[in-house]
Amino acid sequence: MGEVTVHALRNVDIDLYAGELLVLLGASGSGKSTLLNILGGLDVASSGSLYYHDLCLHTLDSDGLTEYRRAHVGFVFQFYNLIPSLTARENVKLVTDIAKDPMPADEALQLVGLGDRLDHFPSQMSGGEQQRVAIARGVAKRPNVLLCDEPTGALDAQTGKLVLSVLDRVNRETGTTTAIITHNAAIGMLGDTVVHMSSGEIVERTVNSSRASIQDIEW
Ligand SMILES: Nc1ncnc2c1ncn2[C@@H]1O[C@H](COP(=O)(O)OP(=O)(O)OP(=O)(O)O)[C@@H](O)[C@H]1O
Ligand SMILES: [Mg+2]
Secondary structure (H helix, E strand, C coil): CCCCCCCCCCCCCCCCCCCCEEEEEECCCCCHHHHHHHHCCCCCCCCCCCEECCEEHHHCCHHHHHHHHHHHEEEECCCCCCCCCCCHHHHHHHHHCCCCCCCCHHHHHHHCCCCCCCCCCHHHCCHHHHHHHHHHHHHCCCCCEEEEECCCCCCCHHHHHHHHHHHHHHHHHHCCEEEEECCCHHHHHHCCEEEEEECCEEEEEEECCCCCCHHHCCC
């Protein structure tokens, strides 16, 4: 940025294991979103290497990264990014229509507890419901990796808990490797692995011997 060089990430070395739930913690500006965006093929590192199984993501061009995202990655963001003129079902169908072996949109919405909101528009749903539609959209194509950047950031504590319990359950039931960025250190207990970032570096990586259940978390 002008005269100042910002190292959004440096010396990052990380493995994600099939089926695990990873929680990413760190202060604002510590590089969490940058890391998640690189993992998801939305952003590209200026140096270093990144593999999805045998696929060298760092050698792919923009079309190659699009293929990677389409085939393997689901995203959930803080602001749900739903299309306002489409119903819940239609928002999910946008993804399932172009995916290879998706679950039916209705099934994805049932998975997040919205089987009775299929024909609601985003403006007719609460924040937590909209985020659950976004999760349904993220998981409907049965991605191998689900990346969530502050999925509860815009929600009150109660609704945030509900959304996290949905992510936790979807991870357990579908075996989708899941990474969740949060500012709430208590959520770390939910993960198999917790990674702390500071100034672009991973400063701590903790493996939980067992995952806490959502009821045990002191918000
Ligand atoms: N496009 C950009 N150009 C220059 N610097 C950037 C850009 N994007 C991010 N940064 C810088 O990179 C660093 C990491 O940013 P990043 O968005 O990854 O942090 P974060 O941990 O997700 O923060 P937050 O919790 O606030 O979302 C910050 O210092 C930020 O200012
Ligand atoms: Mg961020």
